[in-house]
Amino acid sequence: NAGVTQTPKFRILKIGQSMTLQCTQDMNHNYMYWYRQDPGMGLKLIYYSVGAGITDKGEVPNGYNVSRSTTEDFPLRLELAAPSQTSVYFCASSILLDYEQYFGPGTRLTVT
Amino acid sequence: QKEVEQNSGPLSVPEGAIASLNCTYSDRGSQSFFWYRQYSGKSPELIMSIYSNGDKEDGRFTAQLNKASQYVSLLIRDSQPSDSATYLCAVTAALIPTFGRGTSLIVHP
Numbered sequence: 668n669a670g671v672t673q674t675p676k677f678r679i680l681k682i683g684q685s686m687t688l689q690c691t692q693d694m695n696h697n698y699m700y701w702y703r704q705d706p707g708m709g710l711k712l713i714y715y716s717v718g719a720g721i722t723d724k725g726e727v728p729n730g731y732n733v734s735r736s737t738t739e740d741f742p743l744r745l746e747l748a749a750p751s752q753t754s755v756y757f758c759a760s761s762i763l764l765d766y767e768q769y770f771g772p773g774t775r776l777t778v779t
Numbered sequence: 780q781k782e783v784e785q786n787s788g789p790l791s792v793p794e795g796a797i798a799s800l801n802c803t804y805s806d807r808g809s810q811s812f813f814w815y816r817q818y819s820g821k822s823p824e825l826i827m828s829i830y831s832n833g834d835k836e837d838g839r840f841t842a843q844l845n846k847a848s849q850y851v852s853l854l855i856r857d858s859q860p861s862d863s864a865t866y867l868c869a870v871t872a873a874l875i876p877t878f879g880r881g882t883s884l885i886v887h888p
Contacts, residue, residue: 700876707787709867709878710823725875757822764874765811770822 668693671771673758679777680748688743688774690758698761699741700725700768701733703754710757716741717764748778781806783870785879792886798855800882802868805849811871812844814853817881818864826866827853858886 674689692699697718702710712725716735730752732744741760745752755775759768782805792798800814811830815823827842829835829851835842841854851870855862865881 702878707880709783709785709880710869711878712876715875726877765871767813767825767828768823768876770824773822 670694671758671760671769673756673771673774675774676772677775679779680745682748682750682778684748685744685746686748688745688756688758688776690741690743690771691739692741692758692760692769692771693739694760694762694769695738696760696762696769697738698764698766699735700759700761701731701741701743702757702759703727703752704757704773705754713743713756745776750778752776753778781870781872781875781877783868783877783879785866785868785882787880787882789883789885792858792884794858794860794886794888796858796886798858798862798884798886800853800855800866800868800884802851802853802870802879803849804851804868804870804877806870806872806877807846807849809846809849809870809872812842812851813869813871813876814840814842814851815867815869815878816862816864817867823867855884858884860886860888862886 701713714733868879
């Protein structure tokens with residue numbers, strides 16, 4: 668099992684550009700999450716999903732969108748990138764909503 | 780606003796000592812509690828989970844939960860230099876996980 672995979676590993680965006688961060692898991696987990704982590708800070712929940720076709724906002728959803736068309740994939744879309752979105756983004760999955768999470772390797776995004 | 784508080788450290792302990800990491804949380808309805816370890820530049824990985832009051836031991840790690848005091852801790856016995864990392868406390872309430880900022884642990888030889 669590859670676990671949770673994320674692409675790309677690094678990306679530099681110009682202000683106003685858009686991009687999609689990809690996340691795939693092969694553990695057949697229903698629950699998936701997107702977090703951002705700023706330096707010296709904990710993880711902030713952006714969006715989460717309890718299954719294909721069902722998503723909900725977390726603590727910091729503004730500026731982001733998600734979709735969940737399959738159990739395996741949970742892409743995160745950034746529209747009109749802003750410097751405040753410079754961060755490391757982690758995708759995670761879990762077998763139950765109130766259970767341990769498995770994290771992907773992260774995407775380091777810089778918006779200039 | 781749900782809060783999970785951790786001392787950012789760094790906490791410095793000598794090799795072989797016990798490291799004690801602490802976490803407090805604000806939501807009394809919190810149900811699940813987790814400790815994750817994060818090495819610099821890497822993703823978090825689960826160390827311990829605890830769901831009920833008391834102690835839970837796994838090898839050199841012991842998690843302690845006191846819901847009345849809204850307090851969860853992680854003890855690392857016989858600390859090793861490889862334990863040097865940031866330890867994140869995570870608390871789940873109403874099925875939403877909230878992470879603390881993490882405590883940096885340094886184990887020096």
